């Protein structure tokens with residue numbers, strides 16, 4: 001098995017200080033920058049940031065933040081998670097990531113997705129009714145842009161291009177590494193396979209193993225379409241502390257508030273502590289000591305046979321010190337344990353895939 | 355099965371599922387496990403869902419929506435609510451139709467008709483599907499729970515699913531829900547389905563029968579409940595002549 005890619009991910013949640021006072025968006029962004037530097041120092045593979053346009057998340061322009069990180073980090077790959085391509089211009093997005101790629105000496109990556117929020121549509125003058133066609137068309141255009149050759153393209157959502165060369169070009173063969181992020185929709189999984197791009201599964205609730213058929217679907221769709229099988233990754237939320245008890249205690253209040261806020265918007269009731277503990281025990285949350293989190297990661301990495309795992313270390317108003325602690329423990333303790341456990345199982349022949 | 359000959363006690367053997375997304379594929383899998391013959395459809399060409407069906411619900415037959423509607427003994431609606439007017443009215447005449455749809459503004463767009471306090475969405479579906487026997491069920495539980503937490507009858511951890519509809523139809527739906535792995539809880543007429551919609555306490559509920567019944571009874575005393583009941587016609591607040599069940603909305 002190839003070395004697994006292990007990263008961290010944040011949506012840049014707006015923070016509060018120890019006294020519960022809001023830190024504001026600008027200060028929250030600076031914290032994310034520092035966390036990215038810590039992630040790099042601990043040797044993580046990827047630092048990924050989301051794009052949102054609402055008051056609980058500070059990051060609306062991932063590539064600008066990543067550009068800042070590009071000049072202050074050495075080895076870590078810098079990704080969006082996800083870029084809401086539907087409500088942006090693929091040419092501009094490509095140019096901005098290509099610039100990050102130049103500044104970081106080839107470390108830029110993109111995850112394209114529909115996102116799970118819709119605020120960007122009215123903000124940029126798009127209609128939600130065009131949700132499907134916007135994503136599909138722009139993704140098609142993106143795939144042309146990845147070739148970094150003169151592009152000829154036409155569609156209904158943007159003026160066409162005739163032999164247009166887009167700059168700057170990168171040194172990547174095949175363009176900026178691009179993944180497609182999906183939630184639980186089988187249609188999206190099949191479409192991702194058809195585009196020949198790797199798949200990032202957002203697993204944010206329920207038993208991760210239930211996504212195994214989706215991984216199977218992704219690969220079988222590729223086979224059926226006669227395109228090469230691509231890698232699959234997953235990202236999920238969590239928090240790490242010295243002990244399980246401490247991690248639960250530190251994480252629950254902010255997570256509860258965060259979940260309650262989303263629920264109030266979408267019409268589901270507040271999460272109970274019991275349900276939360278259930279998610280930690282059997283579901284999609286990775287909350288606990290480094291060993292607990294590492295063991296759970298390994299279980300699900302094996303069950304789903306994924307080649308990448310990104311740990312979302314924020315959910316709501318976690319304190320800056322706790323976010324940093326989570327990134328540090330993930331990079332310095334969880335990741336080495338995960339690699340060790342995966343290598344052990346390979347040696348003992350549990351996993352004979354090469 | 356068409357026509358009124360369907361009779362409210364006819365056993366369901368073939369189940370049609372309209373919608374092959376997150377919920378549709380999960381329910382198809384559950385139904386196959388329970389021994390039903392399953393016809394599943396997306397919005398059109400079955401070829402578009404053939405692979406999805408063969409991987410996620412092997413054994414189900416991918417068909418056009420009209421075919422699923424015409425040939426099934428009962429049909430589950432698992433498509434975006436905003437598209438209910440595309441449903442085949444003629445093919446569903448006389449058929450038991452289980453409406454699992456919710457207004458989800460991210461998919462359906464903001465809509466007062468579908469999402470406002472006066473919206474009783476299964477009644478809108480019933481109005482459109484003249485002659486069909488519409489009940490509301492399977493809408494309040496998330497697809498993860500529908501997938502992971504089905505259990506055999508009698509298991510102490512079994513979760514409940516509420517059903518709103520006319521008594522005979524609700525009873526038939528109840529037997530189906532039971533076979534799918536959940537305790538059925540009939541709560542009243544179709545209008546009482548407002549107690550299961552987004553923003554009501556039962557929405558998202560994955561709990562046992564007693565717990566669910568309690569949440570649903572609570573509804574008139576919740577903020578949303580008061581808002582919804584005030585927005586619905588006042589007449590609906592009085593118990594129907596003959597006093598059919600205090601749980602009707």
Ligand SMILES: NC(=O)c1ccc[n+]([C@@H]2O[C@H](COP(=O)([O-])OP(=O)(O)OC[C@H]3O[C@@H](n4cnc5c(N)ncnc54)[C@H](OP(=O)(O)O)[C@@H]3O)[C@@H](O)[C@H]2O)c1
Nearest residue numbers: 373374375376377396397432433434435440455456496497
């Ligand atoms: N997600 C949940 O946890 C959950 C739980 C309970 C109930 N629900 C409700 O169940 C419904 C489906 O949700 P979902 O999450 O499964 O959505 P989804 O993944 O987007 O799937 C929707 C499915 O409906 C199909 N469809 C669209 N128009 C149709 C038509 N006219 N006739 C037949 N099929 C049609 C789509 O096929 P095409 O690709 O051909 O358009 C697609 O297969 C929604 O009303 C939702 O509110 C969802």
